[in-house]
Amino acid sequence: MSGGAKLIDGKAIAAEIRTEIKHDVESMKRIVPGLATVLVGERTDSSTYVRMKIKACKECSMNSIHRSLPDTASEEEVLQAVEELNRDESVHGILVQLPLPSHINEERILSSVSIEKDVDGFHVVNIGKLAMKGRTPLFVPCTPRGCVELLKRSGVQIAGKEVVVIGRSNIVGLPVSMLLIHENATVTIAHSRTADLPGVVRRADIVIAAVGRSEMVKGDWVKPGCIIIDVGINSKPDSSKKSGYRLVGDVDFEECRKIASMITPVPGGVGPMTIAMLLRNCVDAAMRKEREVNE
Numbered sequence: 001m002s003g004g005a006k007l008i009d010g011k012a013i014a015a016e017i018r019t020e021i022k023h024d025v026e027s028m029k030r031i032v033p034g035l036a037t038v039l040v041g042e043r044t045d046s047s048t049y050v051r052m053k054i055k056a057c058k059e060c061s062m063n064s065i066h067r068s069l070p071d072t073a074s075e076e077e078v079l080q081a082v083e084e085l086n087r088d089e090s091v092h093g094i095l096v097q098l099p100l101p102s103h104i105n106e107e108r109i110l111s112s113v114s115i116e117k118d119v120d121g122f123h124v125v126n127i128g129k130l131a132m133k134g135r136t137p138l139f140v141p142c143t144p145r146g147c148v149e150l151l152k153r154s155g156v157q158i159a160g161k162e163v164v165v166i167g168r169s170n171i172v173g174l175p176v177s178m179l180l181i182h183e184n185a186t187v188t189i190a191h192s193r194t195a196d197l198p199g200v201v202r203r204a205d206i207v208i209a210a211v212g213r214s215e216m217v218k219g220d221w222v223k224p225g226c227i228i229i230d231v232g233i234n235s236k237p238d239s240s241k242k243s244g245y246r247l248v249g250d251v252d253f254e255e256c257r258k259i260a261s262m263i264t265p266v267p268g269g270v271g272p273m274t275i276a277m278l279l280r281n282c283v284d285a286a287m288r289k290e291r292e293v294n295e
Protein backbone atom coordinates (compact mmCIF):
# COMPACT_ATOMS: atom_id res chain seq x y z
CA MET A 1 0.00 0.00 0.00
CA SER A 2 1.66 3.19 -1.12
CA GLY A 3 -0.62 5.56 0.83
CA GLY A 4 -0.28 3.58 4.06
CA ALA A 5 -2.94 1.95 6.20
CA LYS A 6 -6.22 3.58 7.15
CA LEU A 7 -6.30 4.31 10.87
CA ILE A 8 -9.03 2.60 12.89
CA ASP A 9 -9.86 5.37 15.35
CA GLY A 10 -10.83 3.56 18.56
CA LYS A 11 -11.29 6.81 20.46
CA ALA A 12 -13.89 8.06 17.95
CA ILE A 13 -15.69 4.69 17.73
CA ALA A 14 -15.76 4.41 21.55
CA ALA A 15 -17.21 7.95 21.76
CA GLU A 16 -19.95 6.93 19.29
CA ILE A 17 -20.77 3.86 21.44
CA ARG A 18 -20.82 5.94 24.60
CA THR A 19 -23.35 8.31 22.99
CA GLU A 20 -25.56 5.27 22.23
CA ILE A 21 -25.15 4.09 25.84
CA LYS A 22 -26.06 7.49 27.30
CA HIS A 23 -29.15 7.53 25.12
CA ASP A 24 -30.16 4.05 26.37
CA VAL A 25 -29.56 5.07 30.00
CA GLU A 26 -31.66 8.20 29.65
CA SER A 27 -34.49 6.22 28.07
CA MET A 28 -34.72 3.85 31.06
CA LYS A 29 -37.77 4.54 33.20
CA ARG A 30 -37.20 2.74 36.52
CA ILE A 31 -33.51 2.01 36.89
CA VAL A 32 -30.28 4.00 36.81
CA PRO A 33 -27.53 1.53 35.82
CA GLY A 34 -24.87 1.21 38.52
CA LEU A 35 -21.32 -0.08 38.08
CA ALA A 36 -19.21 -1.19 41.07
CA THR A 37 -15.40 -1.14 40.84
CA VAL A 38 -13.21 -3.07 43.27
CA LEU A 39 -9.54 -2.12 43.48
CA VAL A 40 -7.12 -4.06 45.66
CA GLY A 41 -3.80 -2.29 46.19
CA GLU A 42 -2.43 0.90 44.68
CA ARG A 43 -0.87 0.04 41.31
CA THR A 44 -0.70 3.27 39.33
CA ASP A 45 -1.99 1.73 36.09
CA SER A 46 -4.93 -0.03 37.80
CA SER A 47 -5.87 3.12 39.75
CA THR A 48 -5.85 5.08 36.46
CA TYR A 49 -8.08 2.53 34.71
CA VAL A 50 -10.56 2.51 37.60
CA ARG A 51 -10.65 6.33 37.62
CA MET A 52 -11.31 6.28 33.85
CA LYS A 53 -14.19 3.82 34.37
CA ILE A 54 -15.78 5.94 37.09
CA LYS A 55 -15.48 9.09 34.93
CA ALA A 56 -16.98 7.26 31.94
CA CYS A 57 -19.99 6.20 34.07
CA LYS A 58 -20.62 9.80 35.05
CA GLU A 59 -20.44 10.94 31.42
CA CYS A 60 -23.03 8.33 30.47
CA SER A 61 -25.42 9.34 33.31
CA MET A 62 -24.70 6.07 35.15
CA ASN A 63 -24.02 5.57 38.86
CA SER A 64 -20.75 4.18 40.13
CA ILE A 65 -19.72 2.74 43.47
CA HIS A 66 -16.08 2.21 44.35
CA ARG A 67 -14.53 -0.15 46.91
CA SER A 68 -10.83 0.26 47.60
CA LEU A 69 -8.90 -2.30 49.64
CA PRO A 70 -5.23 -2.19 50.69
CA ASP A 71 -2.81 -4.60 49.02
CA THR A 72 -2.54 -6.34 52.40
CA ALA A 73 -6.28 -7.23 52.26
CA SER A 74 -7.00 -10.93 52.75
CA GLU A 75 -8.85 -13.06 50.20
CA GLU A 76 -11.77 -13.22 52.66
CA GLU A 77 -11.96 -9.42 52.81
CA VAL A 78 -12.07 -9.15 49.02
CA LEU A 79 -14.73 -11.90 48.88
CA GLN A 80 -16.78 -10.05 51.49
CA ALA A 81 -16.62 -6.80 49.45
CA VAL A 82 -17.82 -8.67 46.33
CA GLU A 83 -20.60 -10.43 48.29
CA GLU A 84 -21.91 -7.08 49.57
CA LEU A 85 -22.00 -5.74 46.01
CA ASN A 86 -23.73 -8.94 44.81
CA ARG A 87 -26.52 -8.19 47.32
CA ASP A 88 -26.75 -4.46 46.52
CA GLU A 89 -29.76 -3.90 44.23
CA SER A 90 -28.45 -0.55 42.98
CA VAL A 91 -25.43 -2.36 41.50
CA HIS A 92 -25.96 -3.97 38.08
CA GLY A 93 -22.33 -4.65 37.19
CA ILE A 94 -19.27 -5.54 39.29
CA LEU A 95 -15.68 -5.52 38.14
CA VAL A 96 -12.63 -6.50 40.14
CA GLN A 97 -9.67 -4.69 38.64
CA LEU A 98 -6.87 -7.03 37.52
CA PRO A 99 -4.17 -7.94 38.27
CA LEU A 100 -4.85 -8.79 41.93
CA PRO A 101 -1.98 -9.01 44.45
CA SER A 102 -0.25 -12.40 44.16
CA HIS A 103 -1.50 -13.72 47.53
CA ILE A 104 -5.10 -13.58 46.30
CA ASN A 105 -6.62 -16.42 44.27
CA GLU A 106 -7.92 -14.66 41.15
CA GLU A 107 -10.16 -17.53 40.05
CA ARG A 108 -11.89 -17.68 43.45
CA ILE A 109 -12.57 -13.92 43.47
CA LEU A 110 -13.79 -13.76 39.86
CA SER A 111 -16.10 -16.70 40.40
CA SER A 112 -17.61 -15.04 43.48
CA VAL A 113 -19.12 -12.27 41.29
CA SER A 114 -22.79 -13.01 40.58
CA ILE A 115 -23.01 -14.17 36.93
CA GLU A 116 -25.85 -11.66 36.38
CA LYS A 117 -23.46 -8.82 37.41
CA ASP A 118 -20.28 -10.21 35.78
CA VAL A 119 -19.81 -7.29 33.36
CA ASP A 120 -16.15 -8.22 32.80
CA GLY A 121 -17.32 -11.63 31.54
CA PHE A 122 -14.58 -13.42 33.51
CA HIS A 123 -16.79 -15.77 35.58
CA VAL A 124 -16.07 -19.38 34.60
CA VAL A 125 -19.72 -19.89 33.63
CA ASN A 126 -19.69 -16.93 31.22
CA ILE A 127 -16.26 -17.87 29.78
CA GLY A 128 -17.36 -21.53 29.57
CA LYS A 129 -20.48 -20.59 27.59
CA LEU A 130 -18.38 -18.39 25.28
CA ALA A 131 -16.16 -21.40 24.59
CA MET A 132 -19.12 -23.59 23.60
CA LYS A 133 -21.16 -23.77 20.43
CA GLY A 134 -24.84 -22.83 20.74
CA ARG A 135 -24.53 -21.31 24.24
CA THR A 136 -24.96 -17.61 24.99
CA PRO A 137 -22.90 -16.10 27.80
CA LEU A 138 -24.60 -13.28 29.72
CA PHE A 139 -21.46 -11.16 29.17
CA VAL A 140 -18.47 -11.23 26.84
CA PRO A 141 -15.10 -9.85 28.10
CA CYS A 142 -14.72 -6.17 27.24
CA THR A 143 -11.44 -5.99 25.30
CA PRO A 144 -12.32 -8.96 23.02
CA ARG A 145 -15.79 -7.52 22.43
CA GLY A 146 -14.12 -4.17 21.67
CA CYS A 147 -11.82 -5.76 19.06
CA VAL A 148 -14.75 -7.33 17.21
CA GLU A 149 -16.78 -4.12 17.42
CA LEU A 150 -13.85 -2.12 15.96
CA LEU A 151 -13.70 -4.51 12.99
CA LYS A 152 -17.47 -4.45 12.41
CA ARG A 153 -17.82 -0.68 12.73
CA SER A 154 -14.91 -0.26 10.29
CA GLY A 155 -16.80 -2.29 7.70
CA VAL A 156 -14.53 -5.36 7.89
CA GLN A 157 -16.18 -8.64 6.98
CA ILE A 158 -14.93 -11.23 9.49
CA ALA A 159 -16.60 -14.38 8.16
CA GLY A 160 -14.26 -16.53 6.09
CA LYS A 161 -11.14 -14.52 7.04
CA GLU A 162 -7.89 -16.07 8.22
CA VAL A 163 -7.22 -14.54 11.67
CA VAL A 164 -4.04 -14.97 13.69
CA VAL A 165 -4.36 -14.07 17.39
CA ILE A 166 -0.95 -13.61 19.02
CA GLY A 167 -1.36 -14.29 22.76
CA ARG A 168 -3.34 -16.77 24.81
CA SER A 169 -4.34 -14.82 27.94
CA ASN A 170 -7.64 -15.35 29.73
CA ILE A 171 -8.45 -11.62 29.38
CA VAL A 172 -7.83 -11.24 25.64
CA GLY A 173 -6.18 -13.99 23.55
CA LEU A 174 -8.45 -16.92 24.38
CA PRO A 175 -11.82 -15.10 24.53
CA VAL A 176 -11.19 -13.04 21.37
CA SER A 177 -10.36 -16.28 19.53
CA MET A 178 -13.69 -17.80 20.62
CA LEU A 179 -15.62 -14.68 19.61
CA LEU A 180 -13.98 -14.67 16.16
CA ILE A 181 -14.77 -18.36 15.65
CA HIS A 182 -18.43 -17.53 16.43
CA GLU A 183 -18.12 -14.83 13.70
CA ASN A 184 -17.08 -17.63 11.28
CA ALA A 185 -13.41 -16.65 10.97
CA THR A 186 -10.69 -19.31 10.71
CA VAL A 187 -8.61 -18.66 13.81
CA THR A 188 -5.03 -19.60 14.69
CA ILE A 189 -3.90 -18.89 18.25
CA ALA A 190 -0.16 -18.19 18.18
CA HIS A 191 2.08 -17.31 21.15
CA SER A 192 5.66 -16.77 22.26
CA ARG A 193 6.47 -20.50 21.81
CA THR A 194 4.94 -20.81 18.31
CA ALA A 195 7.49 -22.12 15.80
CA ASP A 196 8.14 -19.62 13.00
CA LEU A 197 5.82 -16.97 14.49
CA PRO A 198 6.51 -14.46 11.66
CA GLY A 199 5.57 -17.14 9.09
CA VAL A 200 2.30 -17.88 10.91
CA VAL A 201 1.41 -14.17 11.27
CA ARG A 202 2.13 -13.63 7.56
CA ARG A 203 -0.81 -15.92 6.70
CA ALA A 204 -3.32 -13.63 8.40
CA ASP A 205 -5.93 -11.42 6.78
CA ILE A 206 -6.56 -10.06 10.29
CA VAL A 207 -3.89 -9.93 13.01
CA ILE A 208 -4.88 -9.50 16.67
CA ALA A 209 -1.70 -8.73 18.63
CA ALA A 210 -2.14 -9.37 22.35
CA VAL A 211 1.18 -10.76 23.48
CA GLY A 212 2.38 -7.96 25.79
CA ARG A 213 5.75 -7.34 24.09
CA SER A 214 6.65 -3.85 22.85
CA GLU A 215 6.61 -3.51 19.06
CA MET A 216 7.24 -7.22 18.50
CA VAL A 217 5.28 -7.55 15.23
CA LYS A 218 7.48 -6.13 12.47
CA GLY A 219 6.57 -4.93 8.98
CA ASP A 220 7.97 -8.04 7.30
CA TRP A 221 5.76 -10.28 9.52
CA VAL A 222 2.50 -9.09 7.98
CA LYS A 223 0.75 -9.77 4.69
CA PRO A 224 0.27 -6.72 2.42
CA GLY A 225 -3.26 -5.35 2.83
CA CYS A 226 -3.97 -7.15 6.13
CA ILE A 227 -5.90 -5.57 9.02
CA ILE A 228 -4.09 -5.14 12.35
CA ILE A 229 -5.73 -4.79 15.76
CA ASP A 230 -3.07 -3.97 18.35
CA VAL A 231 -4.18 -4.78 21.91
CA GLY A 232 -0.77 -4.17 23.52
CA ILE A 233 -0.18 -1.25 25.88
CA ASN A 234 3.51 -1.06 26.80
CA SER A 235 5.57 1.87 28.02
CA LYS A 236 8.77 2.70 26.18
CA PRO A 237 11.45 5.12 27.47
CA ASP A 238 11.25 8.43 25.58
CA SER A 239 13.34 11.34 26.82
CA SER A 240 11.37 13.81 24.68
CA LYS A 241 8.28 13.22 26.87
CA LYS A 242 7.75 14.94 30.22
CA SER A 243 6.85 11.59 31.78
CA GLY A 244 10.04 10.02 30.35
CA TYR A 245 8.08 7.37 28.43
CA ARG A 246 5.46 6.88 25.75
CA LEU A 247 2.92 4.14 25.12
CA VAL A 248 3.50 1.65 22.30
CA GLY A 249 1.62 -1.46 21.24
CA ASP A 250 2.73 -5.00 20.45
CA VAL A 251 3.04 -3.94 16.80
CA ASP A 252 5.78 -1.81 15.25
CA PHE A 253 3.32 0.81 14.09
CA GLU A 254 5.62 2.78 11.77
CA GLU A 255 6.72 -0.35 9.90
CA CYS A 256 3.34 -2.10 9.79
CA ARG A 257 1.26 0.92 8.74
CA LYS A 258 3.17 0.87 5.42
CA ILE A 259 2.09 -2.73 4.72
CA ALA A 260 -1.40 -3.12 6.24
CA SER A 261 -4.66 -1.75 4.83
CA MET A 262 -6.07 -0.85 8.28
CA ILE A 263 -4.42 -0.56 11.70
CA THR A 264 -5.31 0.56 15.23
CA PRO A 265 -3.00 3.07 16.94
CA VAL A 266 -1.74 2.88 20.54
CA PRO A 267 -2.94 4.86 22.40
CA GLY A 268 -6.40 5.55 20.96
CA GLY A 269 -7.17 2.13 19.49
CA VAL A 270 -8.43 -0.83 21.50
CA GLY A 271 -7.95 0.79 24.96
CA PRO A 272 -10.93 3.20 24.80
CA MET A 273 -13.10 0.33 23.49
CA THR A 274 -12.46 -1.70 26.66
CA ILE A 275 -14.22 0.93 28.75
CA ALA A 276 -17.01 1.53 26.22
CA MET A 277 -17.78 -2.22 26.16
CA LEU A 278 -17.74 -2.37 29.96
CA LEU A 279 -20.41 0.34 30.10
CA ARG A 280 -22.36 -1.46 27.34
CA ASN A 281 -22.29 -4.69 29.36
CA CYS A 282 -23.41 -2.87 32.52
CA VAL A 283 -26.30 -1.08 30.80
CA ASP A 284 -27.34 -4.38 29.15
CA ALA A 285 -27.45 -5.92 32.66
CA ALA A 286 -29.57 -3.05 33.99
CA MET A 287 -31.92 -3.20 30.98
CA ARG A 288 -32.34 -6.94 31.57
CA LYS A 289 -33.24 -6.16 35.20
CA GLU A 290 -35.71 -3.48 34.12
CA ARG A 291 -37.43 -5.94 31.78
CA GLU A 292 -37.75 -8.42 34.70
CA VAL A 293 -39.26 -5.69 36.92
CA ASN A 294 -41.79 -4.83 34.20
CA GLU A 295 -42.90 -8.45 33.74
Ligand SMILES: Nc1nc2c(c(=O)[nH]1)N[C@@H](CN(C=O)c1ccc(C(=O)N[C@@H](CCC(=O)O)C(=O)O)cc1)CN2
Nearest residue numbers: 049095096097098099120142143267268269271272274
Ligand atom coordinates in the same frame (compact mmCIF):
# COMPACT_ATOMS: atom_id res chain seq x y z
N1 LIG B 1 -11.07 -6.27 35.56
C1 LIG B 1 -10.33 -5.94 34.48
N2 LIG B 1 -9.02 -5.72 34.63
C2 LIG B 1 -8.29 -5.38 33.52
C3 LIG B 1 -8.91 -5.24 32.25
C4 LIG B 1 -10.29 -5.52 32.15
O1 LIG B 1 -10.90 -5.47 31.04
N3 LIG B 1 -10.97 -5.85 33.28
N4 LIG B 1 -8.18 -4.78 31.16
C5 LIG B 1 -6.87 -4.19 31.38
C6 LIG B 1 -6.84 -2.74 31.73
N5 LIG B 1 -7.95 -1.87 31.30
C7 LIG B 1 -9.12 -1.94 31.95
O2 LIG B 1 -9.24 -2.37 33.05
C8 LIG B 1 -7.75 -0.82 30.36
C9 LIG B 1 -6.55 -0.65 29.70
C10 LIG B 1 -6.35 0.45 28.84
C11 LIG B 1 -7.36 1.37 28.62
C12 LIG B 1 -7.15 2.57 27.78
O3 LIG B 1 -8.10 3.26 27.48
N6 LIG B 1 -5.92 2.89 27.38
C13 LIG B 1 -5.62 4.09 26.65
C14 LIG B 1 -4.33 4.68 27.18
C15 LIG B 1 -4.49 5.10 28.63
C16 LIG B 1 -3.22 5.68 29.22
O4 LIG B 1 -2.86 6.77 28.82
O5 LIG B 1 -2.64 5.01 30.10
C17 LIG B 1 -5.46 3.79 25.16
O6 LIG B 1 -5.07 2.68 24.81
O7 LIG B 1 -5.73 4.69 24.38
C18 LIG B 1 -8.55 1.19 29.27
C19 LIG B 1 -8.74 0.11 30.12
C20 LIG B 1 -6.15 -4.93 32.51
N7 LIG B 1 -6.98 -5.12 33.65
